[in-house]
Amino acid sequence: xxxxxxxxxxxxxxxxxxxxxxxxxxxxxxxxxxxxxxxxxxxxxxxxxxxxxxxxxxxxxxxxxxxxxxxxxxxxxxxxxxxxxxxxxxxxxxxxxxxxxxxxxxxxxxxxxxxxxxxxxxxxxxxxxxxxxxxxxxxxxxxxxxxxxxxxxxxxxxxxxxxxxxxxxxxxxxxxxxxxxxxxxxxxxxxxxxxxxxxxxxxxxxxxxxxxxxxxxxxxxxxxxxxxxxxxxxxxxxxxxxxxxxxxxxxxxxxxxxxxxxxxxxxxxxxxxxxxxxxxxxxxxxxxxxxxxxxxxxxxx
Amino acid sequence: xxxxxxxxxxxxxxxxxxxxxxxxxxxxxxxxxxxxxxxxxxxxxxxxxxxxxxxxxxxxxxxxxxxxxxxxxxxxxxxxxxxxxxxxxxxxxxxxxxxxxxxxxxxxxxxxxxxxxxxxxxxxxxxxxxxxxxxxxxxxxxxxxxxxxxxxxxxxxxxxxxxxxxxxxxxxxxxxxxxxxxxxxxxxxxxxxxxxxxxxxxxxxxxxxxxxxxxxxxxxxxxxxxxxxxxxxxxxxxxxxxxxxxxxxxxxxxxxxxxxxxxxxxxxxxx
Numbered sequence: 001x002x003x004x005x006x007x008x009x010x011x012x013x014x015x016x017x018x019x020x021x022x023x024x025x026x027x028x029x030x031x032x033x034x035x036x037x038x039x040x041x042x043x044x045x046x047x048x049x050x051x052x053x054x055x056x057x058x059x060x061x062x063x064x065x066x067x068x069x070x071x072x073x074x075x076x077x078x079x080x081x082x083x084x085x086x087x088x089x090x091x092x093x094x095x096x097x098x099x100x101x102x103x104x105x106x107x108x109x110x111x112x113x114x115x116x117x118x119x120x121x122x123x124x125x126x127x128x129x130x131x132x133x134x135x136x137x138x139x140x141x142x143x144x145x146x147x148x149x150x151x152x153x154x155x156x157x158x159x160x161x162x163x164x165x166x167x168x169x170x171x172x173x174x175x176x177x178x179x180x181x182x183x184x185x186x187x188x189x190x191x192x193x194x195x196x197x198x199x200x201x202x203x204x205x206x207x208x209x210x211x212x213x214x215x216x217x218x219x220x221x222x223x224x225x226x227x228x229x230x231x232x233x234x235x236x237x238x239x240x241x242x243x244x245x246x247x248x249x250x251x252x253x254x255x256x257x258x259x260x261x262x263x264x265x266x267x268x269x270x271x272x273x274x275x276x277x278x279x280x281x282x283x284x285x286x287x288x289x290x291x292x293x294x295x296x297x298x299x300x301x
Numbered sequence: 302x303x304x305x306x307x308x309x310x311x312x313x314x315x316x317x318x319x320x321x322x323x324x325x326x327x328x329x330x331x332x333x334x335x336x337x338x339x340x341x342x343x344x345x346x347x348x349x350x351x352x353x354x355x356x357x358x359x360x361x362x363x364x365x366x367x368x369x370x371x372x373x374x375x376x377x378x379x380x381x382x383x384x385x386x387x388x389x390x391x392x393x394x395x396x397x398x399x400x401x402x403x404x405x406x407x408x409x410x411x412x413x414x415x416x417x418x419x420x421x422x423x424x425x426x427x428x429x430x431x432x433x434x435x436x437x438x439x440x441x442x443x444x445x446x447x448x449x450x451x452x453x454x455x456x457x458x459x460x461x462x463x464x465x466x467x468x469x470x471x472x473x474x475x476x477x478x479x480x481x482x483x484x485x486x487x488x489x490x491x492x493x494x495x496x497x498x499x500x501x502x503x504x505x506x507x508x509x510x511x512x513x514x515x516x517x518x519x520x521x522x523x524x525x526x527x528x529x530x531x532x533x534x535x536x537x538x539x540x541x542x543x544x545x546x547x548x549x550x551x552x553x554x555x556x557x558x559x560x561x562x563x564x565x566x567x568x569x570x571x572x
Contacts, residue, residue, distance in 0.1 A: 072402060074567065094310055094404040102402040109396030112330035113323065124319045125405040127308040148330075168403070 018045075020083050025050045025172050025203040026071055031080035033066050033227075040066045042227035044080070050171075053194065053204045055218035055235075057211070059297050063227040064207045065105060065176060071205070072102050072174055085172055098126050101170030101202075105177050108161050111149035115141055115160055118149055119167050126168035138196070139163045140189060154181040159190070166197065173197065175206045179213060191216055211289045221289075225297045239292030247287075251280040313406045320405070320413030327387075328417050338383050339425055342375035346429055349496065350437045357498075359530050364437040369522035370495035372429055373457065377486055377515050379421045380458045384414065384465025385482045390475025393568060401566035411466075418462050426454065442525040449542065453521035456549040460514045463556025470563040489515045494523075500534045507536060514552045521545040 021027040026048040033041040041063040048054045058064045069075045070082060073089040082089055087096045111118055116132055123129035136142050139159040144152060152160060158181060165173060175194075179187045187210075194204065194217055208214055214221050215235045222232045236242055248267050249258035252275065261267045264284050271279045328334050349371070350364045357363060391397050400410060433439030442450050465482075472478035490496060492506045493516040499507065510516040524532070524540035532539050 074398065074402065094406065097402065098310060098404040100402070102399070104395060104399060104402070106395035106398065108399040109391060109394040111396070112327050117323075117326070121319050121323050122403065124311060125316060125403045127310045127404075164399070 020081055021047050022083065022086055023050070024048060024083070025052075025085060026205065027081075027083045028067070028071075029081045031067065031070065031082060032078045033063075033070065033075065034078050040227055041070075041077075044224070044227065044229050046222060046229055046232070048203065048205060050203050051198075051201060052219040053198055053206060053217050055214035055221045056205065056207045056224055057209075057214055057221055057293060058207075058224035062224045062297070064224055067224065068174055068176055068205065068207060072100065073097070098168060099171045101165040101168055101173040103161050103165040103173070103175045103178050105180075107157060108149075108164050114146050114148055115152075115163070116145040118160070119163055122164050123167045128169055130167050130169050132167060135163045135167045138166070138193060155183065155186045158182065159186075162190070162193070166202075170202060172203045172205070175204060177207055177209065179208070179210065187213065211293055215289050223293060223296050230296050235289055238289060239287070239296055241287055241289070241292050244287050244292070247283075247285050249281070249283045249285075250275075256281070310404060313409060316406055316409040317412040320409045321416035324413040324417035325420060328383075328421060334383065334387070338375075338378045338421060339428070342371050342378065342425060343428055343432065345374070346371050346432055347436070350433075354437070357531065359528060361527060361531065362437070364433065365439055365526055366498065366523065367495075368429070368433050368437075368439050369526045370490075370493075370519050372426055372454070373493070373515055373518040373522055374486075374490050374495045375425045375429060376422055376454060376458045376518060377461055377489070379425055380418050380461035381465040381468070382482050382486055383418065383421065384462055385468040385472065386475050386478045388414075388466060388469035389472040389478035392469065392565065393474035395567075397565075398567040414466070415462065418458060422454070422458050440526070446525045449521065450525045453518060453525070453545060453549075456546065456553065457514055457518035457521070460549050460552035460556055463553060463560055464514070467556055467559035467563055470565055489513055492516075494519045498534070499536070511548075514549055517545045517548045521549075 018029070020029055024047045026046065028044060028046040031041050031044040031046075032039065040061075044063070044067060046067075056064050056068070066075060070077050071084050071089055073084075073092050076090060084092070085096065085099050089096075108118075113121070115136060119132035119135055123132055133142070133145070136145050139162055141156065141159055141163060144156060149157070149160060158178065162175070162178060165175070179190050182190060191213070194206075198204065206214070206217065218235055220232055221235050221238055223230045223238070231238060233239075245260040245262055246264040247258055247260055248264050248271075249256065250271060251257070259267060268279065268282070268284065271282075328338075346367070349367055353363045353367065355363050357366060388397075401407070430439075430441065434441065468482060469478060472481055489510065492502050492510040493499070493513070494502065494510075495515070499510075499516070499520070502510065507516075520535065520540065521542060523535075524542060529540075535541070537544075
C-alpha cells in the first residue's frame with residue numbers, strides 16, 4: 001500500500017541511475033535478494049563514504065542483516081551491483097577480506113581458548129594486525145586476557161567479538177547489533193571505543209535497534225523498510241526532524257494544553273504575557289529520532 | 302600512510318601452524334571430547350580385557366582380537382565422531398562463519414582439523430598399545446605387520462575424517478550431531494567385530510557391516526595382531542587386505558565428494 005506520494009524523501013534515496021561510486025567505502029545500486037517467495041531486499045541503493053560512521057536502522061525483517069551480509073560476502077545477491085572498498089564482495093579474496101573487520105550478530109562462537117590466545121590466532125591471519133594486548137586494553141578486557149572465551153559474560157563476550165573484529169586493523173568495520181545485551185555503562189564505554197576507532201580513520205557500518213546509539217555515534221543514518229532505503233540523513237534531520245513543528249505544552253486553568261508551532265519562542269512569549277510570568281509545566285519539544293523513525297517505518301509497515 | 306603499512310599476507314603454512322595449535326587446544330581443553338574420544342576406548346579395553354580373556358584357539362586370547370577392534374573403534378571416534386560433532390557445533394555457534402569472514406585461507410582450517418585428528422589418533426593408539434602390552438600381554442605386530450598397521454590406520458582415519466566432515470553438515474548443532482552419530486557408531490561397533498568375534502555376527506548383519514569402513518579397518522588390523530591361521534575364521538577365509546584397501550579408498554573418494562558438495566561455513570538457509 002505504499003504510494004510514491006507518501007514517501008516524499010524517497011527520490012533522494014533512489015539513485016539506481018547514478019553509477020557506482022568507486023571511491024566510496026560501500027556503493028550499492030539496485031540490490032535485490034529474494035528468499036523463496038519473499039523479497040528481503042528490493043532495489044536498495046546506498047553509498048557510504050570513507051571515514052564515516054553510518055548507522056542502518058530498521059525493524060526486524062526489513063533487510064538490514066541481508067544487506068550487510070551481502071556486503072561482507074556471506075550471502076549472494078539476486079540482482080544489483082555492490083562494491084565494497086572497490087571490490088565486488090561475491091569475488092573478494094583474502095587481500096580484500098584483510099581490509100574488513102566483521103562483528104557478526106551471531107558473535108564469534110564458543111571457544112576453549114583464552115581471550116589473548118583467540119586474538120593472537122586471529123591476528124595471525126592478517127598482514128598488519130594490531131597488538132593483541134593493545135586491543136584487549138582498548139575494549140577493556142585486559143583483566144580477562146587469560147580467561148577462556150566461553151566463560152565470559154554476555155557483555156564481555158560481545159567486547160571480545162569487537163576485539164576480534166578490529167585486531168586485523170580494518171579499513172572498514174561492520175558492526176551488526178554490537179551492543180545488544182550491554183548495560184548502560186558498558187554501552188557508553190563501547191561508544192567511546194567506536195569514536196576512538198573513527199579518529200583512527202576506520203569507516204564503520206553499524207546496524208542497531210537503539211536509536212540513541214545511532215544518534216550518538218552516526219555521521220549519517222539510513223532507515224531501511226521493506227527492503228528499501230527510505231531515507232538517508234544526518235541524525236538531526238532525519239524525517240524532516242530539523243524543520244518539524246515544535247510541540248509546546250503547558251498547564252492553563254488546571255488543564256494540560258499543547259500546540260504545534262513553527263515559532264515556539266513567540267508562542268512561549270505570548271503565553272508568558274497571558275499567564276503573567278512563569279508558565280506552569282512548560283515543555284518545548286522537537287520530535288525525537290524515535291518519533292520520526294517509528295513514523296517512517298509505520299508508514300511502510 | 303596506507304602505503305607504509307602495506308605488507309604481505311601471512312603464508313598459508315604459517316596460518317596452518319596457527320590453526321593446528323588452535324585445534325589441539327580446543328580438543329585437549331574440552332573435558333567432554335577428551336573423555337569421550339580418548340578415555341572411552343581405554344576404559345573399554347580395560348573392562349573387556351579383564352572380563353573377556355577367553356582362548357580363541359591356537360593359544361590366542363580374545364584380548365589380542367579385541368586390540369584390533371578397539372583401535373579401529375578408537376579411530377572411528379577420533380575421526381568420524383569427533384569431526385561430525387565438533388564441526389556441527391562450530392557451525393551452529395558461529396565459529397565457522399566468523400572464520401570465513403577473515404583472510405584465513407580456507408585450506409588452513411582443514412589442515413588444522415587433520416592435525417587434530419592425527420595427534421589424537423596417535424596418542425590414542427599409543428595409550429591402547431601400552432595398556433595392551435602391560436596389562437594383557439598383547440603381542441605387538443612385527444616387521445611388515447607395522448607397515449600394514451600404518452596404511453590401514455592412515456587410510457581408515459582419512460576415510461572416517463572425510464565422512465565426519467560430511468556428516469556434520471546434516472546436523473543442526475553439536476548436540477544433535479552427537480545424538481545422530483553416537484548410536485550409529487555404537488551399532489557399527491557391535492556388528493563389525495569390535496566387541497564380538499565377527500564370525501559370530503549373523504550373516505545379514507555381516508553384510509550390513511561390510512558396507513561401512515569400520516569392519517574393514519578392524520579386519521585389516523586383525524591381520525596385524527592375529528596369527529595367520531586365524532584368517533580361516535574370516536568370512537572370506539583370508540584377511541582380504543586388497544579389499545580392505547579398496548573399500549577404505551572408495552570411502553575416501555565418496556567422503557571427499559560429499560565434503561566438497563555439502564560443506565557450509567554457516568547455518569542452512571542463510572547464504
